[in-house]
Amino acid sequence: MAKRYIEIAKIIRDRIESGVYKAGEPLASRPELAREFGVARATVDRCIEFLVSNGTLLSRQGSGTYVNADAARDTRKIAFVCASGSMGQLRSDAFAKLFFLSYEQLKNQSSRAELVKYDGILWYRPEERAIEWAANLKSKLPQVLINRTVDEFHCVSTDHKGAYKEITSERLKLLPRVYPFLLRHATDGLVSSYREKGFVEACREAGRFYEVISMPDEFEEKMSVLKEHFDAHTGKPLLVVSASLSHSGAFILWARDAGLKWKKDVYYSDFDNNYERGVWGVKVSSYIQNDQDVLTASVRKIVNLVSGKNAGEKHILIFPRRINGET
Known part of the structure; x- marks a missing residue:
């Protein structure tokens, strides 16, 4: 479900497109909008900030907020390519002039050839095959990769590598004699490879040997691999x-069965684990990425590229929120 400020932003954008709010005219005051939508002033402030950041509104100090005339008559078309399972969630966001396509729709070369009719493309979490498609279009129109970092493209991503380097470095300093391990599945995808790079970089900078353990798919097989690698390490x-x-x-189950105590016998962390303690029996140390901030920055970047404006740094990295749990 979209956050409330995003829902309000979409309503405001719809009003602009339908002519309720006309180009160049002032928007209703923030207290009035807060009363209309039954929300706190802070929610309206965040909504306005979001719409200013993506060019829908203009903020004039001491005068108020106005409908951006350029945005109101903007006819540029931007393709937003994502997995079909993501489309329902993403469609609820207040991003104007985006035309949603699924990776499944682009399997045929003839379908991909049609992408040149758009003014720009946003690729949402593309894997290697889709990045190859984007490379074939690179000279033809502006593109931004979302939650990926590939040298030759403009990208906006969570800083996966930075997050894993941070927590690994901290814990290596805390535990000078431990042997660090990374759990990784061969098919985890590009994002996991960025996280692995952060882990490896931290280990190498600390001058520590490390091991990357290849994890299987099935739960019982995972347990067998964990027992094989770690049973001999209990006691340190x-x-x-x-x-x-x-x-x-x-x-977590293996550690519990082995009788290990968190942050004494074992230190553990993962990613995107926002589950409460009751789910796992422990609150896990983790990082949570802010998809909304990444999406907002991505739309701003592609709009600037399409408009011929300065799109800022080629790679924008947004550091995730850290959860210092019990592990």
Whole structure:
């Protein structure tokens, strides 16, 4: 479900497109909008900030907020390519002039050839095949990769590498004699490879040997791999980092069965694990990415590229929120 400020932003954008709010005219005051939508002033402030950031509104100090005339008559078309399962969630966001396409719709070369009719393309979490498609279009129109960092493209992403380097470095300093492990599945995808790079960089800078453990798909097989690697290590502290949330259930169960105590016998962290303590029996140390901030920055970047404006740094990295849990 979209956040409330995004829902209000979409209503305001719809009013602009339908002519309720006309180009160049002032928007209703923030207290009036707060009363109309039954929300706190802070929610309206965030909504206005969001619409100013993506060019829908203009803020004039001491005078108020106005409908951006350029945005009101903007006829540029931007394709937003994502997995079909993501389309329902993303469609609820207040991003104007985006035309949603699924990766499944672009399997045929003839379908991909049609992409040149757009003024720009946003690729949402593309894997290697889609990045190859984007490379073939690179000279033809502006493109931005979302939640990926590929040298030759403009990208906006969560800083996966930075997050994993941060927590691994901190814990290596805390535990000078431990042997660090990373749990990684061979098919975890590009994002997990960025996280692995952060882990490896931290280990190398600390001058520490490390091991990357290849994890299987099935839960019982995961348990077998964990027992094989870690049963012999009980009795001295373990430092384990998982490149994916998908391995956490098995590791937490293994640690419990082995009688290990968190932050004494074992230190563990993963990513995107916002589950409460009751789900796992422990609050896991993790990082939570802010998809909304990444999407907002991505739309702003593609609009600037299409408009011929300064799009800022080629790669924009947004650091995720850290949860310092019990592990």
